[in-house]
Amino acid sequence: MPVLALRATGDTPLSIDAIQAWWQARTRWEQIAIAVWTAFLLFVCVRSFVKPTAKTVYPIYSACGYFWCTSQDLYAPDRPEWAQGGYRYSPTFAVMCVPFAAFPDNIGGVLWRLICTGALLGSLFWLARSVASKPLSADHFAWLVLLSLPLSLQSVNNGQANILIAATLVGTIAAVREERWNLASVLIAIGFACKVYPLALGLLLIVVNPRTLGWRVPLAVAASVVAPFLTQSPDYVVDQYAKWLGVLRTDDRSEIDLDQSYRDLWLLIRLYDIPIQRTLYVAIQLVSALALAILVWQRQRNGWAEKPLLISTLALASVWMMFLGPTTESCSFILMAPSFALSIVETLRDGVSKPRGWMLAISVAFFTIAIGMADFKWLINIHAVGAHAWACVFYIGYLLTESQPAALAAEQQLPLAA
Secondary structure: OOOOOOOOOOOOOOOHHHHHHHHHHOOHHHHHHHHHHHHHHHHHHHHHHHOOOOOOOHHHHHHHHHHHHOOOOOOOOOOOOOOOOOOOOOHHHHHHHHHHHOOOHHHHHHHHHHHHHHHHHHHHHHHHHHOOOOOOOHHHHHHHHHHHOHHHHHHHHHOOOHHHHHHHHHHHHHHHHOOOHHHHHHHHHHHHHHOOOOHHHHHHHHHHOHHHHOOHHHHHHHHHHHHHHHOOOHHHHHHHHHHHHHHHHHOOOOOOOHHHOOOOHHHHHHHOOOOOOHHHHHHHHHHHHHHHHHHHHHHHHOOOOHHHHHHHHHHHHHHHHHHOOOOOOHHHHHHOHHHHHHHHHHHHHHOOOHHHHHHHHHHHHHHHHHHHOOOOOOOOOHHHHOHHHHHHHHHHHHHHOOOHHHHOOOOOOOOOOO
């Protein structure tokens, strides 16, 4: 990575002089981005090493890797009582966790966070290099990395799988841009294995590239479902799939306390007593997904260039997952972080119409309030008033009002700083 990675020279690649020369060659914004992310990761990794079971979900994953190897139940109520509960992921994800089960939780938790965060930052670089409508300068890429942090804080801190999912979504878009169809399909399948709904992006990309992805994505997803059978006895795998589906059917948070409910449109419906039944809401989710597919298809038919079309597709898919998807927690918003950060960077760099600028600014304000006030429940229970959901409302407005001329801006070759 030419922006944020150390490129050593000479016979002593990690000498003090080489490191100092590399650091001095970075722009001020690059230095800030490196310092902020490094300090944050250092704090999180030290904390998770010293207290591996505090404020983290990682032990859920490592335990599942162990349970898979020992043919024990992954899901409640049959899950061993000594293990941290709350596992709602697929059996395939448990297989993915097996390598981490070989380490103590303090070491495994650090490795998990570093690997997933590295994947996310790497995918951001790949996105900036290959897909951004106007390739980002070194400073603009540093802005992108910095602006991705606020919505990523919670997931990185508690070791959520959302970090990996965000990386797969961004990487999928970059892979499609470079016509690496097999890789794009595999990345979608990995996201699907973690949480089913990232398949939404894959379905939208099938609309854009039906011949190349129309069979690859379903095949990759099917392979991810079958993969666990290669690692365990069929009876055990079938039993775990049945129990997983049972967990998904019974995991209903539609009527729990507002501050514990999902941060989506349903929260706003309950908050303002809008007379919409749950069955109608499910219909709204499905119709909105269909409308999104039609919008992406229409934009392609109207001649949108590939880069802006892919960027808008990623943004629309990620905001749909948050606002109208099946499970939206506060930490889930890392899935929106790359698109949201890129929207801010491109707006600051290129400018937009005043109405769109205000919509994005209001969305930023709501997200800032949601993040900043999360630990001040004694003052205001910010999650119960729908701050995240309102941020999505205004960001959706920003995305839907994007015009073709803005999307077809000239692609200037502004390479990232060496």
